[in-house]
Amino acid sequence: xxxAVPAERIEGERRVAxxxxxxxxxxxxxxxxxxxxxxxxxxxxxxxxxxxxGGEVVAEAEDLYGRxxxxxxxxxxxxxxxxxxxxxxxxxALLAPLAAPELADQLGGLGAVAFxxxxxxxxxxxxxxxxxxxxxxxxxxxxxxxGAVQCGRFFPLMMTAAGTIPPAKVLIIGAGVAGxxxxxxxxxxxxxxxxxxxxxxxxxxxxxxxxxxxxxxxxAGGAEGAGGYARRLASEEEALERELxxxxxxxxxxxxxxxLVPGMRAPVLITAEMVAAMHPGAVIVDMAAEAGGxxxxxxxxxxxxxxxxxxxxTLNWPSAMPQASSRLFSRNVVTFLxxxxxxxxxxxxxxxxxxxxxxxxLITHGGHVVHAATLERLAARTGGR
Numbered sequence: 001x002x003x004a005v006p007a008e009r010i011e012g013e014r015r016v017a018x019x020x021x022x023x024x025x026x027x028x029x030x031x032x033x034x035x036x037x038x039x040x041x042x043x044x045x046x047x048x049x050x051x052x053x054g055g056e057v058v059a060e061a062e063d064l065y066g067r068x069x070x071x072x073x074x075x076x077x078x079x080x081x082x083x084x085x086x087x088x089x090x091x092x093a094l095l096a097p098l099a100a101p102e103l104a105d106q107l108g109g110l111g112a113v114a115f116x117x118x119x120x121x122x123x124x125x126x127x128x129x130x131x132x133x134x135x136x137x138x139x140x141x142x143x144x145x146x147g148a149v150q151c152g153r154f155f156p157l158m159m160t161a162a163g164t165i166p167p168a169k170v171l172i173i174g175a176g177v178a179g180x181x182x183x184x185x186x187x188x189x190x191x192x193x194x195x196x197x198x199x200x201x202x203x204x205x206x207x208x209x210x211x212x213x214x215x216x217x218x219x220a221g222g223a224e225g226a227g228g229y230a231r232r233l234a235s236e237e238e239a240l241e242r243e244l245x246x247x248x249x250x251x252x253x254x255x256x257x258x259x260l261v262p263g264m265r266a267p268v269l270i271t272a273e274m275v276a277a278m279h280p281g282a283v284i285v286d287m288a289a290e291a292g293g294x295x296x297x298x299x300x301x302x303x304x305x306x307x308x309x310x311x312x313x314t315l316n317w318p319s320a321m322p323q324a325s326s327r328l329f330s331r332n333v334v335t336f337l338x339x340x341x342x343x344x345x346x347x348x349x350x351x352x353x354x355x356x357x358x359x360x361x362l363i364t365h366g367g368h369v370v371h372a373a374t375l376e377r378l379a380a381r382t383g384g385r
Contacts, residue, residue, distance in 0.1 A: 001090075001346070002032045003337070004068035006061050007039040010075050012315070014042035014322035015329055017072045017093070020053040022330035026337065027054035034058045034067055043322035065089075072333060076103055087111030090345065092333065094118050094131065097363050097374040098263025099291075101381060104374050108364035113350060117336065119371070121360040129336040129357070133177045134328040139317035140181030140258065143285045144170075147254040148189055150310055152281040156190020167192050171248050172211070173269055173294065174258035175202035178287055182256045183209045194248055198241065214248060238267055245269060250277045255284045257294035263377065266291040272306070280308025289313035336361075 003026055005018045016039050018026075023033045033055045037047055047057045058064040062084060065071065070090035077085065077093070085091065088111055095116035097104045107114045117131040127133070148155050151168055158165040170186045172179050175197035183206060186193045193211040197203075206213045249255055249270055260266055266288035275284070275297055286293045289300040293313060297306050304311045318325040336357075343352040353359055363371045369378065 001069040001341075002034060002067050004058075004064045004071045005033065005035045005039055005055075006064055006071065006073060006081070007036045008074050009078050009081065012319060013075055014319045015074045015326045016040045016043045016045060016322075017074050017326075017329065017333055019043070019045050019326050019330040020049040020055070021327075022334045023050055023055040024053040025334050029338070029341070032056065034064050036061055036064050040326075043326035045326070070337075072337070074329065076100065082106060082110065085110050085112050088113065090340075091115065092117065092337065092340075095363060096263075097371055098377050101369075101374050101377040104363050104369050104371070105378060108367055108369045111367050112364055113362075114364040115336075115340070115361045116363050116371075117333070117361070119361045119363070120336070121356055123356065126357050129332050129339065131329060131332045131336075134332055135318040135325060136177035136258075137181045138321050138325045138328065139287060140178035140256075141185050142317045142320050143178070143256050143258075143287050144182040144185035144189070146312060146314070147186070147256055147283050147285045148191075150283045150285075150312065151254050153253060154190075155186065168253040169194070169251055170254045170256070171196065171252040172256050172258070173197075173245070174260070175199070175206050175213075176258060176260075179256070179258040180205055180209065182258065183211045186254075186256075187211065191254070194252075196245060196248070198237075214244065238269070241267075242269060242271060242274070246274055246277070249274050252278070253282055255282070256287065257284065258287045259294050260288050260291055263373070264291070266294050268292075268294065268296050270295040272296045275309050275311070276307050278307075278309045281310075282308075283310045283312065285312045285314075287317060290315045 026033050035050045035055045035057055037057050037059045051057055065084035068089055073093035076095045091112050091114045097116050120126050120129050153168050154165055155168045157167045168191045170191040170193045172182050172195040175195050183193055183195055187210045195206045195211045196214040200215055203213045259269055286295055286298045288294045289298050295311055298311055298313045300313045301315050302313050339357055343355050343358050363374055369375055
């Protein structure tokens with residue numbers, strides 16, 4: 001197959017889907033790989049390195065798409081790229097089908113065989129393909145550093161000739177992959193860390209990293225949803241959650257929020273009143289900004305200051321560390337592509353659609369949307385039409 005790696009077009013996206021080592025692996029398997037000129041430059045990968053790995057450097061995106069049996073991207077194609085996709089081409093990217101089911105519908109109409117990397121099932125044999133976990137690790141680390149930089153005090157205990165300065169108090173809301181990495185990083189920097197999660201099952205992981213654990217008493221059934229993700233809480237549960245968090249948020253020097261429910265708006269866990277109760281100079285790093293934010297005052301893509309409190313709504317934290325994130329993304333993608341090839345992937349066809357990984361990530365095939373959850377979301381958006 002001919003795998004095409006175009007340059008990312010979304011503003012601020014600095015990652016690349018395949019680094020030269022990933023290209024080398026695919027070429028070693030007998031495939032051809034074309035990379036758009038300059039695609040890897042924001043992540044530190046030069047065209048010469050791709051050529052040395054056996055890839056073909058192609059100047060224009062139109063030429064690259066014209067040769068492609070499969071297109072491998074980080075983010076979903078934009079409107080111009082959609083026009084370049086020919087029927088039967090395989091597309092592998094972060095398509096966010098639950099958040100953007102209309103795009104999936106477009107891809108189906110174009111005849112693309114589309115796989116979404118953010119739909120990789122959370123099962124043991126898919127861990128090495130789990131792009132979301134890899135990117136969450138990068139994001140959690142980078143968000144903790146951002147909190148430390150923007151905070152007006154030291155993270156660790158400092159003993160100086162002028163006196164002793166106590167450590168910063170950091171509160172992490174959400175103990176998924178991003179939250180756990182933020183906890184570990186804040187602890188390494190010397191802060192006193194407290195973490196909150198609705199899932200009691202995360203307690204052991206939080207405490208093993210040296211943080212204290214806050215939990216929320218919930219009815220039978222708990223707060224864990226499909227795939228180990230947090231489920232959306234009922235309104236009265238969210239109110240109880242905010243009540244529990246009010247005092248820890250007020251006392252914190254840095255709050256890092258990571259609470260997300262796949263395909264839905266992020267839950268608002270910090271109200272404007274809670275922000276007003278924080279001390280001036282405190283920082284909130286809202287990692288859920290891309291899904292609307294975990295605070296009532298988050299401005300996605302911007303840094304806001306409310307009553308002297310900084311609310312960082314930066315989008316796409318992994319892109320802030322493009323070398324590390326591209327390397328991890330590429331490893332995940334190569335593993336995923338090898339699995340697809342072993343499952344009988346060829347141009348325009350999928351032989352083994354019964355495999356859990358193939359079935360879970362296959363969004364469109366045969367001119368239609370075939371992903372059950374995406375079809376449900378489409379029906380909800382169109383009123384069943």
